[in-house]
Amino acid sequence: MERKMTKRIPLRVCGRKDIAYTCWPVTQGVPFADGELLNGSPVRVVDDNGKVFPTQQRCLGTWSKDMKYVRWLLVDFQLSLARGADKMLFLEYECDSWPMPDNPLRIDEDEKNILIDTGAMRVLFRKADVYRLTSTDGRFLESCQIEVDGAWCEMLHDIGPLLYMIDQHGNRYDSCTAGFGPSVLLEETGPLRAEVCVRGYHSMHQGQRFCPYILRFHFFAGKSDMRIFHTFIFDQEPHSISLDAVGMKIPFLPGKILKFIVGGADKVYGNDGKCRLSLLQSSDREYAILASGNRFNAIGQSPGWASMVGSNGAVTAVIRDNWQEYPKGFVLENNDLDIGIWPLDYPECLTFTTPIEEDAVYFGGTRNEKEFNRLVDSRPGAPLNLKSLQGSAINSFSPSDLLWTECMLEKYAPGRTASYCDTGVSNGVGAAKTTEIYLRFSTRALSERKTADLAGAVHEPLIASVDPAYTCSTGAFGHFYHAGDKRFKDVD
Numbered sequence: 001m002e003r004k005m006t007k008r009i010p011l012r013v014c015g016r017k018d019i020a021y022t023c024w025p026v027t028q029g030v031p032f033a034d035g036e037l038l039n040g041s042p043v044r045v046v047d048d049n050g051k052v053f054p055t056q057q058r059c060l061g062t063w064s065k066d067m068k069y070v071r072w073l074l075v076d077f078q079l080s081l082a083r084g085a086d087k088m089l090f091l092e093y094e095c096d097s098w099p100m101p102d103n104p105l106r107i108d109e110d111e112k113n114i115l116i117d118t119g120a121m122r123v124l125f126r127k128a129d130v131y132r133l134t135s136t137d138g139r140f141l142e143s144c145q146i147e148v149d150g151a152w153c154e155m156l157h158d159i160g161p162l163l164y165m166i167d168q169h170g171n172r173y174d175s176c177t178a179g180f181g182p183s184v185l186l187e188e189t190g191p192l193r194a195e196v197c198v199r200g201y202h203s204m205h206q207g208q209r210f211c212p213y214i215l216r217f218h219f220f221a222g223k224s225d226m227r228i229f230h231t232f233i234f235d236q237e238p239h240s241i242s243l244d245a246v247g248m249k250i251p252f253l254p255g256k257i258l259k260f261i262v263g264g265a266d267k268v269y270g271n272d273g274k275c276r277l278s279l280l281q282s283s284d285r286e287y288a289i290l291a292s293g294n295r296f297n298a299i300g301q302s303p304g305w306a307s308m309v310g311s312n313g314a315v316t317a318v319i320r321d322n323w324q325e326y327p328k329g330f331v332l333e334n335n336d337l338d339i340g341i342w343p344l345d346y347p348e349c350l351t352f353t354t355p356i357e358e359d360a361v362y363f364g365g366t367r368n369e370k371e372f373n374r375l376v377d378s379r380p381g382a383p384l385n386l387k388s389l390q391g392s393a394i395n396s397f398s399p400s401d402l403l404w405t406e407c408m409l410e411k412y413a414p415g416r417t418a419s420y421c422d423t424g425v426s427n428g429v430g431a432a433k434t435t436e437i438y439l440r441f442s443t444r445a446l447s448e449r450k451t452a453d454l455a456g457a458v459h460e461p462l463i464a465s466v467d468p469a470y471t472c473s474t475g476a477f478g479h480f481y482h483a484g485d486k487r488f489k490d491v492d
Contacts, residue, residue, distance in 0.1 A: 007094050008091065008092050010466075011045070011464040011465070012465050013081065013089055017083065020083050021457050023080055024078060024081070024457055026076065027076050028464040030074075031073075031466070031476030032069070032070045032474055033475060034064075035063075039062060039070050042057075042095055042096070042097055043091055043092060043093045045075065045077045046089065048088055053077045054099050054104075055075060055098045055099070056076035056190040058073070058188070059073060060072040072476060075091060075464075076192045076193045078192065079462060100191050103221060103222050105119075105190065107186070107194055112127060113127065116219045118219055118223055120147065122152060124142040124143040125198075126142045128184060138181065138182065140182050147443075148313055155441050156250070156251055156252065158251050160251065161175075161248055162174055162176050164202070165202050165232070165246050167242065168349050173203055174202060175200055177204075177205045181200070182198050183199045193219065195216055195217065195218050195219075198215040199212070210235075211233055216229040225438065226439040229437075231432055231435075232246060232432065233430065234352050234429065235430065236429075239353060243342060244342075244344060245342055246342040250337040250439070251336055252337055253312075254309070257274075258309045258311060259273050259309040260272075260273050261307040261309065262278075263279075263303045263306070265302055273332075277291050277331075277332045278330060278332070279306060280329040280343055280345045281302050281323050281327060284323050284324065285300070285301075286300075287300070287323070301323035303452065303455040303459075304319045304322030304328060305454070306330035306332060307445060309444075309445040315440070316440045318438040318458040318459075320436040320438065321436070327340070327343055327346040331344075352428025352429065353427055353428065354425065354426070356419070358425060359423075361376065361382050363375055363386075363389045376416075383417040383418060384409075384416055384417070385422075386405055386409075386420045387419070387421060389405055436458075438458045440454060468483065469482045469484070
């Protein structure tokens with residue numbers, strides 16, 4: 001039987017132009033038309049010179065219940081990219097085979113533990129069914145080792161990563177103290193990337209259970225890196241509980257502490273590790289550094305990284321989108337790298353209430369002044385839904401409409417709570433927030449250039465984009481059409 005010719009889908013890989021990417025893990029979803037790719041068929045990533053990259057694949061969705069043909073395929077590979085460069089690659093399918101990496105991930109799982117060996121790092125998780133009734137039963141990460149001078153060296157001490165919350169009354173809740181053992185599940189495996197999911201609760205020392213958390217750890221072949229997705233879920237009464245702090249502590253064990261370092265927008269701050277060093281991104285335009293008792297206020301966006309350097313190794317942490325999702329920060333003190341998802345140093349609490357406590361007044365699109373006044377007076381003190389002045393049209397406010405609305409507010413409802421957005425009375429119970437944190441363990445401190453490249457790659461990872469015309473042609477999105485289709489020239 002004649003073998004089919006290999007087919008190709010172009011992938012344009014690009015990132016930030018001012019940084020270099022070194023063996024950076026790329027994870028990309030690729031669509032296929034119905035009947036195009038059999039589920040389980042091998043694929044591989046190649047460049048225009050025929051070089052084949054080790055590739056991992058997983059089917060995310062199929063076209064029908066028989067699961068025969070792939071609709072969306074998740075593809076993993078690693079790529080280095082020089083500063084200012086982009087690269088054209090191809091996803092080949094209907095090919096004979098795909099190559100394995102020289103040092104693929106090794107994953108060992110039994111009823112008690114999960115061991116992830118990347119070749120550069122060994123991480124041991126313990127499962128909930130082996131928990132003993134001790135004060136450290138909340139621990140889920142037993143060990144994190146990297147190779148130092150030919151021997152495996154432990155990077156963490158005591159109870160491993162510790163998640164914490166502090167409420168407005170100063171009550172502290174964490175993931176380890178009270179002994180609520182989390183569930184630990186190996187969610188994804190492969191030669192290039194593996195994922196472990198940890199689900200548990202914060203709790204007080206006395207045992208009171210608090211907000212749930214979900215951690216997803218991603219590991220990559222050949223790298224001493226962890227990509228962590230930290231999610232907390234607020235399940236308390238919003239009018240009674242607000243949060244002073246949310247964060248995660250990394251208890252580092254690098255031998256003797258030699259240096260603390262944090263990155264500013266245009267310079268690096270550091271000390272000898274004997275005094276507390278902190279960074280607080282307090283808005284999208286300002287951040288502060290506290291070093292050896294001296295405070296430095298700066299205008300701009302910090303790159304969101306911090307490093308602890310010891311005699312046996314170093315760890316660098318990056319918070320993705322730290323200034324876009326402010327407040328964020330770090331505190332480096334003693335042997336703890338404290339990653340502030342809502343930093344304690346920030347002066348405001350994280351609240352889950354809404355200023356809209358009762359149903360708002362709706363105006364039904366009126367432009368009549370007397371009717372506006374009547375509706376406002378019909379429910380004194382109720383908030384005003386200004387969006388309802390648009391009527392059935394969407395985004396129909398003209399400058400003159402806005403001016404009329406503001407005049408009516410000033411004349412008939414000064415000081416009233418009003419919003420041009422939706423005005424539901426739902427509060428924040430059940431709200432969840434995910435923060436991406438990237439950790440790199442190393443035998444020695446990274447150079448400033450390498451740290452800047454790491455932070456830049458975390459904030460803007462490599463994207464292997466598929467051509468929009470091809471994506472639309474597969475039908476994976478339904479009836480979508482790319483820009484440039486001649487049938488929709490006026491819309492474009």
